[in-house]
Amino acid sequence: MSWELLSIIGTIAFAISGALVAMEEEYDLFGIYLLGFVTAFGGGAVRNILLGIPLSQLWHQDRLFLIAFISISLTCVFHQSLMPHWNKWGNIFDAIGLSAFAVQGALKAVDMDAPLLAVIFAAILTGSGGGIVRDVLAGRKPILLQSEIYAIWAGIAGLLIGTGLLTTNVQLWILFIAVTGLRMLSYLNNWHLPVIRMQKSSE
């Protein structure tokens, strides 16, 4: 039940994020809904494809679809008043979504007896895959790949779950809060992974 709550929060955050990116790109209403849904459900879809889980399960999440639909619709109505707060609140929601989906993705992979590498990738892809698909469809470089430390926190969650270090409900909740917090700190403190710059003369 509590995981479902996290799943709902993540879906809301990512649906809003997709809708706002579509507005920034001046897509029409169809594009806004499409990007919203893709961002909310794309990470799970990519994970299922790569893990070999039948995607038909995707279509039985009626409640989550409805929640995403309402979130996108409200974003369309209230985008004017939402925007000033998006950078602040959006970042919190986004961090929660990343963390919740990463933990869920890792647990799903463990359920399937997937090897450790698959668990780590499942965590990363479930947490961040929706955003990647969103940016590709919006004609952007996946900003994720250039932003403050982001998907690596999902990968660490996958590592801790995949190695069996964290298994109890309490441990998983602590992990969820830690990943959310670390992503927030990365954003607030502008933590970046190193970028290796190549000398332009060598091109």
Added chain:
Amino acid sequence: MSWELLSIIGTIAFAISGALVAMEEEYDLFGIYLLGFVTAFGGGAVRNILLGIPLSQLWHQDRLFLIAFISISLTCVFHQSLMPHWNKWGNIFDAIGLSAFAVQGALKAVDMDAPLLAVIFAAILTGSGGGIVRDVLAGRKPILLQSEIYAIWAGIAGLLIGTGLLTTNVQLWILFIAVTGLRMLSYLNNWHLPVIRMQKSSE
């Protein structure tokens, strides 16, 4: 048989459309054929992945592959004389393809007892997925997301079929003609869905 005819027309239209986009991007012959095939078969492939239909079926459409191959080849030979007419005829073919594939995709999803949401998405994806993949590979923003009302007609077809309102052959033919016509009217009358513009100062 008659559905197969529609399928053939749709394949021809989308194969030509992909080849022409590749020419506009100055891709080489390989790129022209690749984009042609991807546009003609990409929608069905995306739908099969998302519905969990084995993609191996894709490879047993020998006749449609041959038809796409011939269409692309003829486009290469006659592009000079084709172009002045493309905007007129291309739009008709494209509307027919969208409509035929949308109805087919929805029927396929109904066959699998997929829930309503899946039927609607199957109609949208089969009708327009090929064009999205084409634009991503061409390095373009999916024009579909910004153009006159397009995929929403496919979604409405999916809704009417998925709810069981339309089932007989006659009804499906009328739906096919209506969707084709509505897409044509959208283009000719420049019907757009609303675009929600964000104030630049808020970025």
Added chain:
Amino acid sequence: MSWELLSIIGTIAFAISGALVAMEEEYDLFGIYLLGFVTAFGGGAVRNILLGIPLSQLWHQDRLFLIAFISISLTCVFHQSLMPHWNKWGNIFDAIGLSAFAVQGALKAVDMDAPLLAVIFAAILTGSGGGIVRDVLAGRKPILLQSEIYAIWAGIAGLLIGTGLLTTNVQLWILFIAVTGLRMLSYLNNWHLPVIRMQKSSE
């Protein structure tokens, strides 16, 4: 055993290529590893999806994952000294990878009794799919579609294997060397497939 050697060489070459593209785009360390892995394993993943092979097999290639990881890490350390030689050596590695993966992909499709068309596409996609995904994620037009003759050699390998003309180990080795050589010659002699230029006035 010897095919495994080729597979290793191909993985190394494509992992390095993905890492270098990520550096050119100024992605951070996470982006460098992600693009490296995607380029090395993306072709096989796309092939498996399209042929209907369960992707779960992807996650049991522990040794190849480790090899890709080491390759990317070494690229990060030595990119300064590597770059002057990349254009020369990189091209050889890339050609070997294309050829090895194309032959492997075709053989895998034949193993599944896939029809000829599927064998040809499996060869093309396994050989070049990783590079396409890499370029899409890097926000580039797939350079593959515009470069010197590339994927067509993979397609010819697929044709010769799919028709059953080449079956023995010796024949496959000769094919592998021929495809590698033809790709190298295409690059060195600047062989291009025809590009069909459209008159700008017609747009």
